[in-house]
Amino acid sequence: MSELRLMKGNEALAEAAIRAGADAYFGYPITPQSEVIEYLMDQRPEKRTGMVVLQAESEIAAINMVYGAASSGKRVMTSSSSPGISLKMEGISYLAGAELPAVIVNVVRGGPGLGTIQPSQADYNQAVKGGGHGDYRMYVLAPASVQEMSDFVSDAFDIAFKYRTPVMILSDGLIGQMMEKVVLKDERKRLTDAEIDEKYGSWATTGRKGRERNIITSLYLEAERMEQRVRKLMNKYQRMEEEDLRYEMIHCDDAEYLFVAYGSSARIAQKAVELGREKGIKVGLLRPITLFPFPKKQLFELADQVKGVLSVEMNAGQMVDDVRLAVEHKVPVEHFGRTGGIIHTPEEILEALEQKIVKDGSIRHHTTREPSLL
Amino acid sequence: MTQEIIIAGFGGQGVLSMGKILAYAGMLQGEEVCWMPSYGPEMRGGTANVTVILSDDRISSPYLKVYDTAIILNQQSMDKFESAVKPGGVLVYDPNGITHHPTRSDIDIYQVDGYRLASEMGNKKVFNMILLGGFLKIKPVVKIENVLKGLKESLPERYHHLLPLNEEAINKGMQSIFAYDVEKQLVLEHA
Numbered sequence: 001m002s003e004l005r006l007m008k009g010n011e012a013l014a015e016a017a018i019r020a021g022a023d024a025y026f027g028y029p030i031t032p033q034s035e036v037i038e039y040l041m042d043q044r045p046e047k048r049t050g051m052v053v054l055q056a057e058s059e060i061a062a063i064n065m066v067y068g069a070a071s072s073g074k075r076v077m078t079s080s081s082s083p084g085i086s087l088k089m090e091g092i093s094y095l096a097g098a099e100l101p102a103v104i105v106n107v108v109r110g111g112p113g114l115g116t117i118q119p120s121q122a123d124y125n126q127a128v129k130g131g132g133h134g135d136y137r138m139y140v141l142a143p144a145s146v147q148e149m150s151d152f153v154s155d156a157f158d159i160a161f162k163y164r165t166p167v168m169i170l171s172d173g174l175i176g177q178m179m180e181k182v183v184l185k186d187e188r189k190r191l192t193d194a195e196i197d198e199k200y201g202s203w204a205t206t207g208r209k210g211r212e213r214n215i216i217t218s219l220y221l222e223a224e225r226m227e228q229r230v231r232k233l234m235n236k237y238q239r240m241e242e243e244d245l246r247y248e249m250i251h252c253d254d255a256e257y258l259f260v261a262y263g264s265s266a267r268i269a270q271k272a273v274e275l276g277r278e279k280g281i282k283v284g285l286l287r288p289i290t291l292f293p294f295p296k297k298q299l300f301e302l303a304d305q306v307k308g309v310l311s312v313e314m315n316a317g318q319m320v321d322d323v324r325l326a327v328e329h330k331v332p333v334e335h336f337g338r339t340g341g342i343i344h345t346p347e348e349i350l351e352a353l354e355q356k357i358v359k360d361g362s363i364r365h366h367t368t369r370e371p372s373l374l
Numbered sequence: 375m376t377q378e379i380i381i382a383g384f385g386g387q388g389v390l391s392m393g394k395i396l397a398y399a400g401m402l403q404g405e406e407v408c409w410m411p412s413y414g415p416e417m418r419g420g421t422a423n424v425t426v427i428l429s430d431d432r433i434s435s436p437y438l439k440v441y442d443t444a445i446i447l448n449q450q451s452m453d454k455f456e457s458a459v460k461p462g463g464v465l466v467y468d469p470n471g472i473t474h475h476p477t478r479s480d481i482d483i484y485q486v487d488g489y490r491l492a493s494e495m496g497n498k499k500v501f502n503m504i505l506l507g508g509f510l511k512i513k514p515v516v517k518i519e520n521v522l523k524g525l526k527e528s529l530p531e532r533y534h535h536l537l538p539l540n541e542e543a544i545n546k547g548m549q550s551i552f553a554y555d556v557e558k559q560l561v562l563e564h565a
Contacts, residue, residue, distance in 0.1 A: 271435035
């Protein structure tokens with residue numbers, strides 16, 4: 001039975017993990033995502049569904065527990081915030097190399113280093129471009145509401161198992177800490193080993209039981225075999241682009257200018273769209289819901305329609321590189337964003353659009369760049 | 375219709391829970407709601423504020439620069455948020471500890487002597503409910519019955535014996551809100 005509740009993003013995500021039929025969660029507390037493990041512990045999911053919840057001795061231990069559980073075909077999740085995610089990066093690369101399904105949640109805070117505990121989107125490059133070593137990608141979902149914090153958990157597990165790949169839910173302190181109403185999905189049963197075999201094929205190390213041995217590894221000492229593995233990964237990423245790209249367009253039909261923003265910045269930019277339209281500026285918003293794959297084709301096409309694009313991110317300019325690649329110099333692309341835990345206001349975003357892009361209707365050449373911070 | 379509200383004061387004054395009860399009541403009457411705390415390395419005695427948005431529509435930004443209403447509980451918050459009320463908006467404040475009273479003439483300003491009234495009721499913790507009651511008298515954005523349900527949901531069961539006291543505090547606030555005249559610097563009329 002679906003259920004309406006008022007919840008924090010972090011709590012909604014934790015509840016969704018139980019309801020998604022997760023077998024295990026391994027984590028280590030860090031602000032601003034500690035409510036995930038607090039909520040899970042409080043719910044006693046070992047009694048509700050049989051799900052294991054364990055506070056590991058460190059983030060590194062947690063991600064390696066994820067590797068172990070994923071190897072045996074279990075639905076497993078971990079979560080942390082920026083510095084903790086950096087610690088998990090080696091494990092994430094191994095998960096990708098060994099083709100293991102797992103859900104990793106990053107409730108991003110300001111950085112680099114220990115940084116600050118306030119919201120940030122400065123881990124975009126880490127999530128989208130790798131972070132760990134080697135030729136791999138993660139499927140990256142960027143929730144923009146508490147509802148999506150809840151909905152994306154089961155979506156993430158489905159993608160993780162469809163492609164046998166680590167999936168990241170890239171949130172931030174704002175979405176994690178705020179409360180909104182959320183409709184919770186029905187609880188789905190945890191799958192048995194036999195059901196996993198039937199649904200996703202027999203690849204997990206579930207005990208040999210008369211079949212060929214299943215081997216989980218990311219180590220291929222023969223270069224040819226390693227290259228084969230990389231090609232296989234690249235094919236999967238190609239398929240993700242074709243089959244599982246997600247995005248949302250808001251007021252793009254008649255837009256002369258375009259914001260590109262994800263997660264909490266997309267929410268704030270949406271308000272800037274409303275304020276802009278009140279002033280007669282026809283601005284729209286493209287919200288990538290998946291950051292990898294990225295809505296390149298949609299941006300390329302929108303660039304024929306709009307006069308300029310502003311990439312709005314709570315960082316010093318990261319996604320803007322992908323926006324520029326997609327736009328292919330058709331129109332000017334600029335970045336605006338506050339960093340270090342400061343959240344930009346809708347008014348600031350609109351002002352940046354007017355100053356960097358609209359500029360009395362005259363269009364500047366894209367190579368004239370200005371410092372993107374305030 | 376969208377209502378954008380900031381509640382600001384000291385940590386420990388019940389700022390966040392006042393916001394939560396308001397958000398819960400909004401949800402119970404079918405509205406979209408958003409509750410966004412300022413969080414940081416802050417503790418009792420530090421500043422705390424929460425943005426609450428109630429709307430018939432999908433809510434865009436949870437983070438705002440200007441608000442329809444500010445409920446202000448200390449001087450630091452007055453300094454920060456008086457200027458953040460939209461022209462024509464509402465400012466409700468508790469005069470206790472306020473040294474620089476608000477001066478804007480383009481907004482409606484009200485006082486609730488919440489701290490004193492709570493002391494008289496013998497439980498300073500109901501201070502936030504007195505302020506909430508006052509605000510709801512001026513702007514009945516949620517029904518009182520839903521506020522009481524919200525209160526019940528957000529109070530742990532061991533405190534449920536305090537529900538009648540909280541209800542009394544809300545009523546007290548509704549009866550005790552006064553318009554403040556910035557020209558004469560006086561509380562004038564019963565709102």
